[in-house]
Amino acid sequence: MKPKITLKDIARELEVSISTVSKALKNSEEISMDTKDRIQAFAKLYNYKPNNIAVSLKNRRTKNIGVIIPDIVHHFFTTVIRGIEKYANAKGYNVLVCVSNESFDREVINMELLANGSIDGFIMSLSSETQQKNDYNHIKEVTEQGIPLVMFDRVTPHIHCDKVVIDDEQGAFLAVKKFIESGKTKIALITTDNYLSVSKDRTKGYIKALEAHQIPLNESLILRLPSMDVEEKAFEDFFSDQEVDAVLCVNEIFAIHAMRLVQLQGKKIPQDISFIGFTDGLLSKYAMPSLTAIAQHGELMGEEAAKLLIEKVETQEDEMTSHTTILQPTLIERESTL
Amino acid sequence: MKPKITLKDIARELEVSISTVSKALKNSEEISMDTKDRIQAFAKLYNYKPNNIAVSLKNRRTKNIGVIIPDIVHHFFTTVIRGIEKYANAKGYNVLVCVSNESFDREVINMELLANGSIDGFIMSLSSETQQKNDYNHIKEVTEQGIPLVMFDRVTPHIHCDKVVIDDEQGAFLAVKKFIESGKTKIALITTDNYLSVSKDRTKGYIKALEAHQIPLNESLILRLPSMDVEEKAFEDFFSDQEVDAVLCVNEIFAIHAMRLVQLQGKKIPQDISFIGFTDGLLSKYAMPSLTAIAQHGELMGEEAAKLLIEKVETQEDEMTSHTTILQPTLIERESTL
DNA sequence: AAAAGTTACGAAAACGGTTTCGTGTTAACA
DNA sequence: TGTTAACACGAAACCGTTTTCGTAACTTTT
Numbered sequence: 001m002k003p004k005i006t007l008k009d010i011a012r013e014l015e016v017s018i019s020t021v022s023k024a025l026k027n028s029e030e031i032s033m034d035t036k037d038r039i040q041a042f043a044k045l046y047n048y049k050p051n052n053i054a055v056s057l058k059n060r061r062t063k064n065i066g067v068i069i070p071d072i073v074h075h076f077f078t079t080v081i082r083g084i085e086k087y088a089n090a091k092g093y094n095v096l097v098c099v100s101n102e103s104f105d106r107e108v109i110n111m112e113l114l115a116n117g118s119i120d121g122f123i124m125s126l127s128s129e130t131q132q133k134n135d136y137n138h139i140k141e142v143t144e145q146g147i148p149l150v151m152f153d154r155v156t157p158h159i160h161c162d163k164v165v166i167d168d169e170q171g172a173f174l175a176v177k178k179f180i181e182s183g184k185t186k187i188a189l190i191t192t193d194n195y196l197s198v199s200k201d202r203t204k205g206y207i208k209a210l211e212a213h214q215i216p217l218n219e220s221l222i223l224r225l226p227s228m229d230v231e232e233k234a235f236e237d238f239f240s241d242q243e244v245d246a247v248l249c250v251n252e253i254f255a256i257h258a259m260r261l262v263q264l265q266g267k268k269i270p271q272d273i274s275f276i277g278f279t280d281g282l283l284s285k286y287a288m289p290s291l292t293a294i295a296q297h298g299e300l301m302g303e304e305a306a307k308l309l310i311e312k313v314e315t316q317e318d319e320m321t322s323h324t325t326i327l328q329p330t331l332i333e334r335e336s337t338l
Numbered sequence: 339m340k341p342k343i344t345l346k347d348i349a350r351e352l353e354v355s356i357s358t359v360s361k362a363l364k365n366s367e368e369i370s371m372d373t374k375d376r377i378q379a380f381a382k383l384y385n386y387k388p389n390n391i392a393v394s395l396k397n398r399r400t401k402n403i404g405v406i407i408p409d410i411v412h413h414f415f416t417t418v419i420r421g422i423e424k425y426a427n428a429k430g431y432n433v434l435v436c437v438s439n440e441s442f443d444r445e446v447i448n449m450e451l452l453a454n455g456s457i458d459g460f461i462m463s464l465s466s467e468t469q470q471k472n473d474y475n476h477i478k479e480v481t482e483q484g485i486p487l488v489m490f491d492r493v494t495p496h497i498h499c500d501k502v503v504i505d506d507e508q509g510a511f512l513a514v515k516k517f518i519e520s521g522k523t524k525i526a527l528i529t530t531d532n533y534l535s536v537s538k539d540r541t542k543g544y545i546k547a548l549e550a551h552q553i554p555l556n557e558s559l560i561l562r563l564p565s566m567d568v569e570e571k572a573f574e575d576f577f578s579d580q581e582v583d584a585v586l587c588v589n590e591i592f593a594i595h596a597m598r599l600v601q602l603q604g605k606k607i608p609q610d611i612s613f614i615g616f617t618d619g620l621l622s623k624y625a626m627p628s629l630t631a632i633a634q635h636g637e638l639m640g641e642e643a644a645k646l647l648i649e650k651v652e653t654q655e656d657e658m659t660s661h662t663t664i665l666q667p668t669l670i671e672r673e674s675t676l
Numbered sequence: 677a678a679a680a681g682t683t684a685c686g687a688a689a690a691c692g693g694t695t696t697c698g699t700g701t702t703a704a705c706a
Numbered sequence: 707t708g709t710t711a712a713c714a715c716g717a718a719a720c721c722g723t724t725t726t727c728g729t730a731a732c733t734t735t736t
Contacts, residue, residue, distance in 0.1 A: 001483070003484060007722065008723095018723085019688090020684085020686070023685090023725090030683085030684065030685075031684070032685090047479070051454055051455040052451070052454045052456050053394045053455040053456065054395055054722035054723040054724090055724080056391045056691090057693090057723075060691070064456075072410075072416050072419055073413065073416045078411045079411055081437075082437070085437055089444075094452075094456070096432070097419075097433070098432070099419075099423055101423075113390075117392070117692090118391070146339045256624045257624075283621065286598075287624070288625070344691095345692065355715070355717075356693080357716060357717080358714085358715060360693070360694060361694090361695090364694090368714065369714070370714060373714080373715085394721090395693075396692080396693050396695090396721050397721085
């Protein structure tokens with residue numbers, strides 16, 4: 001076992017000062033070629049690598065960016081991370097991912113932890129609990145300390161910072177428009193309660209699209225589930241109580257469940273009933289029939305968020321302007337629609 | 339904007355020394371109650387939190403553990419991370435996730451980066467490129483420096499360290515046994531090339547199970563794909579060239595694809611042809627029909643890996659013993675088998 | 677040959693903590 | 707009253723870097 005070698009070690013071996021070693025390794029003009037060669041050769045030989053922690057402490061920059069997401073076992077967030085990683089790595093940044101697990105407390109803990117020097121800036125999406133509590137003090141504290149923050153997808157107007165979201169309203173609008181144009185009129189929406197910002201916007205888009213096509217809004221065609229968990233009973237009741245010829249779901253799981261249910265009831269997809277789901281993930285692609293989906297472009301979102309963040313981090317002009325990027329969703333047509 | 343407060347700031351305000359502040363905040367016996375109260379109250383008021391970087395530098399421990407996985411958009415790895423997070427967080431550790439993206443180079447870069455002081459230990463699963471190149475020098479360097487490492491799932495005998503894997507051979511064995519017991523005899527295997535350690539083991543289990551039941555091995559019933567990408571043509575040829583009444587797939591995607599294909603050919607699942615897939619992920623659960631799967635217990639794997647790692651990290655006795663935990667897979671029966 | 681300018685390097689402070697050790701003050705003891 | 711012990715705190719080293727500034731030894735200028 002050979003422990004890591006430090007500047008001090010090199011300095012001792014080569015009988016020069018630590019400063020000389022440091023400068024030589026940075027190819028400073030101050031040091032003679034002879035000395036630089038000796039030092040660089042020695043360093044290479046012993047595989048010297050500067051200690052990140054020390055460098056961070058000294059420079060007060062970590063080259064780390066912290067990402068806090070509600071759930072890691074979730075395709076959308078996972079693609080966002082991929083986008084963040086892609087951009088950040090290219091810029092020489094590391095990505096530290098922490099998971100709040102949809103819990104307010106874990107979100108607070110993780111933020112405080114990372115905020116104490118571990119990272120140069122945050123990218124985050126709110127946990128559902130946080131959105132329900134509507135308590136953003138932990139986030140305010142961080143921004144007040146001057147730590148750059150960009151929020152994505154699940155955002156809040158209560159915090160003043162850069163944001164990147166997709167136009168959820170427009171996504172729902174597109175979907176409903178698609179239904180209507182293919183002759184559907186009894187269009188249902190399956191969503192979660194409105195505590196999630198995205199659910200709210202999607203519902204808005206759904207309503208707006210109906211209005212735009214002079215279809216009266218029928219509240220009983222909206223199924224609001226209290227959580228992301230599927231409740232079999234609620235689904236069954238919903239579909240047996242009324243006629244439905246198209247369904248928009250705010251996530252894949254709801255859509256897959258509903259499709260399975262109506263198929264068991266003998267209905268044909270998409271002829272009898274069409275489906276569109278939010279988030280173009282694996283399930284949509286591989287469902288039987290495959291599910292027409294509204295793509296959220298998670299990877300792009302991640303890249304954009306990373307770009308915004310790194311910009312803020314690197315230009316320390318703490319301009320108080322904040323920018324919101326709105327990505328346009330696109331409809332990926334598959335077998336579940338006409 | 340109020341920047342972070344430091345020990346020095348508190349010391350100045352309260353006209354005591356930095357050491358006194360440090361000790362007071364740690365509730366040291368050395369400091370009088372009076373002083374401690376003053377200092378602690380002041381610290382709370384100004385929301386003092388020690389700078390992690392400074393503490394890490396001083397203590398030479400970061401309380402971070404680095405995780406390197408090949409792919410984050412992958413349900414299995416994602417559940418492993420959840421398990422790691424769960425255990426590590428409970429123990430006061432942070433988890434830094436880096437993604438190698440199945441690339442050897444990115445794996446090397448990430449390891450070197452994290453190894454330079456950012457973490458106390460590694461948990462990793464090899465990238466496919468690394469397994470193909472069979473080059474583990476970057477990993478050896480890390481372990482030689484005395485940084486604890488535990489590998490999971492995609493491991494190699496070339497590195498001496500703690501490991502946690504599931505018994506892939508046994509998993510395949512169980513699946514094939516299940517097929518045979520339900521009367522199937524023309525049992526196919528769809529796998530990737532053998533560069534992935536897991537594929538090798540699963541193939542071994544498949545063969546062993548056939549032998550155990552006196553079914554002759556028919557090489558043409560094994561479809562080996564060069565990568566994880568699905569090649570439609572290869573699938574079609576495979577299923578049109580021969581009779582098959584059961585299929586074991588080394589991942590969900592292969593299974594879903596194959597199921598779709600045979601369903602389009604008019605075959606009934608599971609009566610005409612049964613399916614079992616490795617990795618019990620979302621796709622298996624929501625497929626039509628739902629897919630019988632071999633559960634890999636990713637979350638458990640993560641917890642176990644974290645436990646092993648933290649143990650090594652905290653007992654600095656660099657005992658040269660290394661331990662391999664073998665988790666037993668279980669068969670989750672669903673609609674795709676009889 | 678004295679003054680000025682280069683060159684090549686080292687000393688030391690700084691980043692923000694932790695910890696060991698020393699010491700002035702007071703209280704307890706003989 | 708002199709000695710000792712306990713108490714409460716501060717000085718300083720240290721973790722591994724970076725960076726400013728000072729300076730000895732040469733070289734160039736006039």
